Amino acid sequence: MNKRLVVKLLGGLLALEALLMLPAVAVALCYGESIFCFLQVILVMLAIGVPVWFLVKPDVKNLNARDGLAIAGISWLLMSFFGCLPFVFSGSIPSLADAFFETVSGFTTTGATILEDVECLPKGILFWRSFTHWIGGMGVLVLTLAILPKLSGRTSHLAKAETPGPTFSKLAPRMGDTAKILYMIYGALTLLEFIALVIAGMPVYDALIHAVSTAGTGGFSCRNASIGAYSPLIQWVVAVFMLLFGVNFAIYFHMIRKEWSGIAKNEELWIYLIIIVLGTFGIALNTLPQTGSFGDSLRQGFFNINTVMSTTGFGVCDISIWPIFARVLMVVLMVGGACAGSTAGGLKLSRIIMLFKSCVREVRRMISPRKVSVVRMEGKAVEESTLGTLGLYLAIYVVILLLGSIAVSLDPMEGNNISVSFTSTLSCISNVGPYMGSAAGASGCFAGFSVPVKLLFSIIMLAGRLEFFPMLALLSPTLWKKY
Amino acid sequence: MNKRLVVKLLGGLLALEALLMLPAVAVALCYGESIFCFLQVILVMLAIGVPVWFLVKPDVKNLNARDGLAIAGISWLLMSFFGCLPFVFSGSIPSLADAFFETVSGFTTTGATILEDVECLPKGILFWRSFTHWIGGMGVLVLTLAILPKLSGRTSHLAKAETPGPTFSKLAPRMGDTAKILYMIYGALTLLEFIALVIAGMPVYDALIHAVSTAGTGGFSCRNASIGAYSPLIQWVVAVFMLLFGVNFAIYFHMIRKEWSGIAKNEELWIYLIIIVLGTFGIALNTLPQTGSFGDSLRQGFFNINTVMSTTGFGVCDISIWPIFARVLMVVLMVGGACAGSTAGGLKLSRIIMLFKSCVREVRRMISPRKVSVVRMEGKAVEESTLGTLGLYLAIYVVILLLGSIAVSLDPMEGNNISVSFTSTLSCISNVGPYMGSAAGASGCFAGFSVPVKLLFSIIMLAGRLEFFPMLALLSPTLWKKY
Numbered sequence: 001m002n003k004r005l006v007v008k009l010l011g012g013l014l015a016l017e018a019l020l021m022l023p024a025v026a027v028a029l030c031y032g033e034s035i036f037c038f039l040q041v042i043l044v045m046l047a048i049g050v051p052v053w054f055l056v057k058p059d060v061k062n063l064n065a066r067d068g069l070a071i072a073g074i075s076w077l078l079m080s081f082f083g084c085l086p087f088v089f090s091g092s093i094p095s096l097a098d099a100f101f102e103t104v105s106g107f108t109t110t111g112a113t114i115l116e117d118v119e120c121l122p123k124g125i126l127f128w129r130s131f132t133h134w135i136g137g138m139g140v141l142v143l144t145l146a147i148l149p150k151l152s153g154r155t156s157h158l159a160k161a162e163t164p165g166p167t168f169s170k171l172a173p174r175m176g177d178t179a180k181i182l183y184m185i186y187g188a189l190t191l192l193e194f195i196a197l198v199i200a201g202m203p204v205y206d207a208l209i210h211a212v213s214t215a216g217t218g219g220f221s222c223r224n225a226s227i228g229a230y231s232p233l234i235q236w237v238v239a240v241f242m243l244l245f246g247v248n249f250a251i252y253f254h255m256i257r258k259e260w261s262g263i264a265k266n267e268e269l270w271i272y273l274i275i276i277v278l279g280t281f282g283i284a285l286n287t288l289p290q291t292g293s294f295g296d297s298l299r300q301g302f303f304n305i306n307t308v309m310s311t312t313g314f315g316v317c318d319i320s321i322w323p324i325f326a327r328v329l330m331v332v333l334m335v336g337g338a339c340a341g342s343t344a345g346g347l348k349l350s351r352i353i354m355l356f357k358s359c360v361r362e363v364r365r366m367i368s369p370r371k372v373s374v375v376r377m378e379g380k381a382v383e384e385s386t387l388g389t390l391g392l393y394l395a396i397y398v399v400i401l402l403l404g405s406i407a408v409s410l411d412p413m414e415g416n417n418i419s420v421s422f423t424s425t426l427s428c429i430s431n432v433g434p435y436m437g438s439a440a441g442a443s444g445c446f447a448g449f450s451v452p453v454k455l456l457f458s459i460i461m462l463a464g465r466l467e468f469f470p471m472l473a474l475l476s477p478t479l480w481k482k483y
Numbered sequence: 484m485n486k487r488l489v490v491k492l493l494g495g496l497l498a499l500e501a502l503l504m505l506p507a508v509a510v511a512l513c514y515g516e517s518i519f520c521f522l523q524v525i526l527v528m529l530a531i532g533v534p535v536w537f538l539v540k541p542d543v544k545n546l547n548a549r550d551g552l553a554i555a556g557i558s559w560l561l562m563s564f565f566g567c568l569p570f571v572f573s574g575s576i577p578s579l580a581d582a583f584f585e586t587v588s589g590f591t592t593t594g595a596t597i598l599e600d601v602e603c604l605p606k607g608i609l610f611w612r613s614f615t616h617w618i619g620g621m622g623v624l625v626l627t628l629a630i631l632p633k634l635s636g637r638t639s640h641l642a643k644a645e646t647p648g649p650t651f652s653k654l655a656p657r658m659g660d661t662a663k664i665l666y667m668i669y670g671a672l673t674l675l676e677f678i679a680l681v682i683a684g685m686p687v688y689d690a691l692i693h694a695v696s697t698a699g700t701g702g703f704s705c706r707n708a709s710i711g712a713y714s715p716l717i718q719w720v721v722a723v724f725m726l727l728f729g730v731n732f733a734i735y736f737h738m739i740r741k742e743w744s745g746i747a748k749n750e751e752l753w754i755y756l757i758i759i760v761l762g763t764f765g766i767a768l769n770t771l772p773q774t775g776s777f778g779d780s781l782r783q784g785f786f787n788i789n790t791v792m793s794t795t796g797f798g799v800c801d802i803s804i805w806p807i808f809a810r811v812l813m814v815v816l817m818v819g820g821a822c823a824g825s826t827a828g829g830l831k832l833s834r835i836i837m838l839f840k841s842c843v844r845e846v847r848r849m850i851s852p853r854k855v856s857v858v859r860m861e862g863k864a865v866e867e868s869t870l871g872t873l874g875l876y877l878a879i880y881v882v883i884l885l886l887g888s889i890a891v892s893l894d895p896m897e898g899n900n901i902s903v904s905f906t907s908t909l910s911c912i913s914n915v916g917p918y919m920g921s922a923a924g925a926s927g928c929f930a931g932f933s934v935p936v937k938l939l940f941s942i943i944m945l946a947g948r949l950e951f952f953p954m955l956a957l958l959s960p961t962l963w964k965k966y
Contacts, residue, residue: 066850328892332885355878391874395838402815409811
């Protein structure tokens with residue numbers, strides 16, 4: 001890789017992260033809390049980042065694929081490390097391993113927490129915790145591209161390495177403009193949710209926290225009961241916005257430009273909506289005997305379908321007492337995730353659709369070996385190299401899930417069982433948050449796991465968020481060689 | 484497809500199945516049991532099969548890929564239907580759905596049973612039940628090729644559609660000779676196990692049952708306690724033979740021809756053996772506090788590792804009381820299976836190895852996009868089309884597992900839970916047999932499931948045994964068109 005260029009950019013990212021901590025400082029000031037824990041970290045990040053950014057002179061100007069992978073892999077580790085320091089310095093999460101887990105969970109928009117009681121924490125710290133979701137949701141490298149137009153020479157590798165989904169669709173000819181459009185849509189939707197929540201009766205601070213948490217499809221709340229602490233109206237609002245943040249952002253771009261045909265032929269969107277409708281009614285009917293009210297069942301069904309499909313992980317009710325069908329459905333949907341190009345995790349529906357079409361083609365090919373055909377998505381032929389990577393992506397996903405579950409099963413934690421081992425790993429790899437089968441309760445708190453397992457989960461969450469390849473690339477000696 | 488040719492062959496297969504029932508008739512006669520239930524079915528099969536075989540004149544002589552898929556898919560359904568009739572006519576399994584499930588489980592070498600008490604059944608019926616494992620293990624189409632040299636013109640499609648593994652390796656230039664060699668090795672190993680079991684002190688009838696059940700890596704026993712009913716020495720013998728039947732039969736062919744280099748560079752074999760050794764010691768150490776004896780732990784560990792890896796499904800102890808690690812390991816190994824070209828089910832290790840190598844190549848390609856490289860197995864380059872199919876294979880496996888689990892979760896059976904829904908489906912798709920989490924007991928009897936779920940399981944077992952594509956091809960309208 002081009003070491004100087006990579007180091008320079010990493011320095012810039014560190015300085016950027018310092019700036020991204022300022023909103024949390026502002027929140028802390030508003031509530032008269034100590035801002036010392038933030039200032040320490042901000043100063044350290046600026047002291048390292050600014051000189052590196054301005055003083056390191058790279059030999060080359062353009063980033064290649066190798067540099068993109070390296071920057072994505074290293075920067076997320078680096079950001080998580082510095083991002084966790086305010087938790088440690090403030091004493092909110094004294095253990096470094098716990099704080100690192102919590103911050104990785106934040107940036108990767110997983111929302112898995114080691115905190116059993118969040119309501120006792122300072123408001124500034126809680127805001128930073130949720131704000132990491134917002135930063136990680138759309139991606140800090142994409143943000144860099146949006147605010148640093150100078151970089152937009154050949155920087156598509158940066159965005160590709162960080163943005164979820166099997167393919168990356170440029171919305172504008174220049175990568176910097178694409179990034180700007182994405183962040184503008186992202187910001188506008190977040191603001192819209194904030195306003196909607198306040199109108200629905202949520203306190204302003206809580207609305208802020210939940211707006212940024214929903215936007216990144218993260219799941220950190222400022223209440224121990226999560227969204228279950230609020231009124232049914234608020235629960236509907238949050239559910240609708242979880243749905244919206246699980247949609248490919250290109251769809252909103254099409255909507256702004258009134259390109260309705262692009263939306264109409266987006267198969268992923270329609271399948272996403274169909275699954276939500278069917279899943280909602282399926283769960284509603286299945287849980288009806290328990291709640292006794294169709295309205296409640298419908299609300300809980302709609303909320304929970306969206307919380308797993310968008311991989312947000314907010315909760316409104318104890319799903320551990322649900323009938324088996326509803327719970328199995330939740331576990332299965334954890335694998336799928338929502339649309340590519342959204343802030344959601346999981347495999348992404350477009351991958352599943354492409355795999356399905358490839359299977360149909362394979363059967364056709366076996367029956368009539370001489371026929372040649374292509375797989376189409378939204379009317380366009382998908383490149384064979386993209387199709388080839390899909391299966392590998394699934395294989396890595398399955399292998400990490402299985403080996404991770406074996407490792408977690410070795411944790412002597414009280415209440416650990418087969419269900420906990422599998423679903424906690426699944427939840428981390430898909431960036432969902434809660435898991436099933438916990439004896440501790442429905443929320444599935446990660447506090448009880450041992451330190452090695454928490455570190456393993458952190459790596460799995462990062463691998464899931466970056467869609468494996470940047471993390472795997474870090475393991476390759478070739479990456480570290482001079483290009 | 485070439486309908487006449489397909490129908491003619493299906494007729495032949497039916498007549499062949501009638502002949503394959505004769506050993507069971509002999510066993511029944513030895514024990515003075517009624518053979519009426521068998522004779523009825525044999526006569527019907529001969530009455531249909533023989534005229535069809537001799538009277539239908541096909542237009543073409545050579546089978547194409549389409550015909551191979553169609554014959555594999557239809558013949559396994561047909562064989563299972565006629566094969567289940569003796570159970571119904573004898574009154575041993577009065578329900579047709581139950582008998583069909585049991586027979587499919589037999590032919591697919593799954594070994595999942597709906598019988599809660601097998602010891603009360605007639606000996607002839609029990610022999611037929613286990614003998615279906617032996618027939619299905621190596622495959623009835625391969626048997627056809629072995630005994631009908633006339634067919635061996637262009638019949639590789641038949642063997643390919645039925646033989647497990649990502650690729651089919653011919654052991655001799657003519658397909659008929661390959662099939663003969665395979666069946667000779669299969670028969671010799673079965674005989675060897677029979678002799679070993681008798682020497683180890685197992686009664687002759689029991690040795691016969693367990694020799695054919697192990698050979699097909701099936702799992703049907705004539706004792707309710709499975710192999711747990713016998714001495715530790717017998718348990719070791721069965722475990723060793725489960726290991727041997729999980730090895731690619733080409734290895735034995737190499738051994739006979741003293742081609743040691745072919746064995747030395749067979750990566751799949753070595754990885755298989757390494758997993759068995761590590762898994763055995765892992766389980767032995769993990770369960771040591773429970774058994775209190777390292778010898779017992781080692782025997783139980785070795786037996787159970789082999790019973791899941793070879794996907795046989797015999798039991799020697801109640802694994803539901805095992806520590807979590809050992810149980811999670813058992814579930815994960817259910818996915819993997821043993822070697823390609825053996826009688827075992829699951830994904831097969833060579834698929835996993837190829838997927839792993841493809842992933843390494845993909846990461847290398849991302850880092851250095853201009854480098855071209857091939858994936859090698861046993862020193863030979865693997866075709867790109869084979870690699871492309873691997874990911875699809877995994878995708879179909881995962882989708883059937885997830886959708887199957889959702890369907891099973893709807894079964895109102897008492898004791899159904901998340902663990903039962905997932906592991907029973909997993910067990911069927913990998914052709915293992917028992918499942919985890921059953922409240923009823925360690926053996927995981929399938930008696931309690933509803934009729935629709937039993938039929939679903941039957942389809943899933945067939946799909947898993949035939950490695951999906953022949954069953955999927957039956958769903959394609961193109962298959963049924965005239966070629």
